[in-house]
Amino acid sequence: MSPDIITAPVRAMLVLGTRPEAIKLAPVARAMAGSPLFDPVVVTTGQHREMLHQMLDLLQVPVHTELDVMRERQQLSTLTARLVDGLGEVVRTERPDLVVVQGDTTTALTGALAAFYEHLPIAHVEAGLRTGVLDNPFPEELNRRLIGRMARWHFAPTPRAAAHLTAEGVPEAEVFTTGNTVIDNLLWVLAQGTGRNLFESDRRRVLLTLHRRENQGATMRAMGRAMCRLADRGDVEMVVPLHKSPAVREALLPELSGHPAIRVVEPLGYVDFSATLAACDLVLTDSGGIQEEAPTLGKPALVLRTTTERPEAVEAGAARLVGTEPEAILDAAMRLLDDPAAYEGMATAGNPFGDGHATDRIVAQLAEDFGADAGPDRGVVPLVASRPEGPGSYSTA
Numbered sequence: 001m002s003p004d005i006i007t008a009p010v011r012a013m014l015v016l017g018t019r020p021e022a023i024k025l026a027p028v029a030r031a032m033a034g035s036p037l038f039d040p041v042v043v044t045t046g047q048h049r050e051m052l053h054q055m056l057d058l059l060q061v062p063v064h065t066e067l068d069v070m071r072e073r074q075q076l077s078t079l080t081a082r083l084v085d086g087l088g089e090v091v092r093t094e095r096p097d098l099v100v101v102q103g104d105t106t107t108a109l110t111g112a113l114a115a116f117y118e119h120l121p122i123a124h125v126e127a128g129l130r131t132g133v134l135d136n137p138f139p140e141e142l143n144r145r146l147i148g149r150m151a152r153w154h155f156a157p158t159p160r161a162a163a164h165l166t167a168e169g170v171p172e173a174e175v176f177t178t179g180n181t182v183i184d185n186l187l188w189v190l191a192q193g194t195g196r197n198l199f200e201s202d203r204r205r206v207l208l209t210l211h212r213r214e215n216q217g218a219t220m221r222a223m224g225r226a227m228c229r230l231a232d233r234g235d236v237e238m239v240v241p242l243h244k245s246p247a248v249r250e251a252l253l254p255e256l257s258g259h260p261a262i263r264v265v266e267p268l269g270y271v272d273f274s275a276t277l278a279a280c281d282l283v284l285t286d287s288g289g290i291q292e293e294a295p296t297l298g299k300p301a302l303v304l305r306t307t308t309e310r311p312e313a314v315e316a317g318a319a320r321l322v323g324t325e326p327e328a329i330l331d332a333a334m335r336l337l338d339d340p341a342a343y344e345g346m347a348t349a350g351n352p353f354g355d356g357h358a359t360d361r362i363v364a365q366l367a368e369d370f371g372a373d374a375g376p377d378r379g380v381v382p383l384v385a386s387r388p389e390g391p392g393s394y395s396t397a
C-alpha cells in the first residue's frame with residue numbers, strides 16, 4: 001500500500017531537560033527529523049545545564065525553545081513550579097499535535113502536566129518502570145506513576161514494564177513494548193567509533209558513577225570510602241565521571257580525591273562515556289541508564305542501590321543489586337575481580353533492554369495513530385495507512 005501524500009507533518013514536541021532524557025530521546029528526534037511525517041520541536045527545560053548541553057549534538061535537531069530553569073541546589077518544589085509555568089506557556093504558544101516525554105524526571109512530569117492542561121496527547125517513552133516503593137527512587141517512582149496516568153501512548157521498554165501498566169489499568173491498546181531507546185543511541189554512537197576511552201592502564205578497569213538523591217549524604221560518603229578500599233587492591237584503575245550536583249561532590253570529593261588509583265573527572269560527553277564503558281571491566285553505579293547500557297556491552301554491573309526498576313538485568317544475571325552497605329559492595333566487587341567464572345557468567349548474560357530498534361517502533365506507532373486519527377478538523381492529512389515495514393513488537397520471549 002502506498003503512503004498518502006503528506007501535506008502536514010505531525011508536530012511532535014520533545015521535552016527534555018536532563019542528561020539521560022537527551023540521550024534517550026536523541027534517536028527519536030533524529031528519526032522524526034529524517035521523516036517527512038514528523039516535524040520535531042525540541043524544547044529543553046535546562047533542568048540540567050552543562051550536562052544537558054554536552055548531549056545536545058546527539059539530537060541532530062536544533063533546539064526550538066530553551067528554558068533556563070536550573071538553579072544551584074534546586075529544590076524539587078521550586079523546580080516543579082518553574083517548569084509547569086514555563087512549559088505551560090511554551091505548549092500554549094506552540095500548540096503541537098503531541099508532547100513526547102521520557103522517563104521519570106521532574107522535566108518529564110511537568111512536560112506531561114503542561115500537555116495535559118492543554119488537552120494535548122502525551123507519548124511516554126520508557127513507560128512502566130516500577131520499583132513498587134513510592135519514595136525510592138525519590139522522587140522518580142512517583143513521577144513515572146503520575147505520567148502513567150496522563151499518557152496516551154505508553155512505550156514500555158520490556159514486557160515486564162508493559163505488564164506493570166496494564167496491571168494498573170492502562171488499556172492494552174495504549175501500551176507498546178518497544179525496547180529501550182538508550183540501546184539504539186548507544187549502538188549508533190559506538191558505530192561511529194570516535195570516542196576516547198579514559199582508562200590509562202592495563203589494570204582492572206572499574207567505572208563508577210553515583211548521583212541519586214536517596215544515596216546522598218552519609219550513605220554516599222561511606223560508599224566513597226568503600227571505593228578507596230577497592231582501589232587499595234593495587235591492581236585496579238578506577239574512573240569516576242562526577243555528576244555536577246553539589247551534594248554529590250560534597251559527599252565524594254573529600255573521600256576519593258588524592259587516591260592514586262582513582263581518577264575523578266568532569267561528566268563525560270556521551271561519545272567518550274560510551275567508549276569508556278566499552279573499555280571497562282566492571283561498572284559500579286546507581287544510574288538507571290548505565291544499568292541498561294552495561295549489559296549491552298557485556299560489562300558486569302553492580303547496582304549500588306536498595307531497589308531497582310530494572311530487575312530484568314538482575315534476573316538475566318547481567319547485573320547485581322548489591323545495596324548501599326560498604327561491606328556488601330566491597331565483597332561483590334572483590335568477588336567479580338577475583339573469580340573468573342563469576343565474572344564470565346555476568347559478562348555473557350546478555351541484554352534484556354532491546355535490540356536497537358525501539359525508536360523505529362515508537363515512530364511507526366505514532367505515525368500509524370496520527371494517520372488513523374486524522375481528520376479535516378485536526379488539520380493533519382492521513383499519513384501512512386499501514387504500519388511501515390520494520391521490526392515488530394520487541395519481546396524477550
Ligand code: UD1
Pocket residue numbers: 018019020047048049050051052070071072073074104105106107138139140211212213244245246288
Ligand atoms: C535528575 C533527575 C534524576 C536523573 C538525573 C540524571 C529529577 C527529580 N531527578 O537528578 O532522575 O537520574 O537528573 O542525572 O528530575 N547541576 C549542575 N549542572 C548540571 C546538572 C546539575 O550544576 O548540568 C547541579 C545543580 O546544582 C542542581 C543539582 O545538580 O541543583 C541537581 O540537579 P537535579 O536535576 O535537581 O537533580 P539530579 O540529581 O541531577
Ligand code: UDP
Pocket residue numbers: 019020023182209211241242266267268269270271273274286287288289290293
Ligand atoms: N553518561 C554520560 N557521561 C557521564 C556519565 C553518564 O554520558 O559522565 C550517560 C550514561 O551513558 C547514561 C546516562 O548518562 O546513558 C545516565 O545518566 P544519569 O546516570 O545521570 O541518569 P539516570 O540514567 O540515572 O537517570
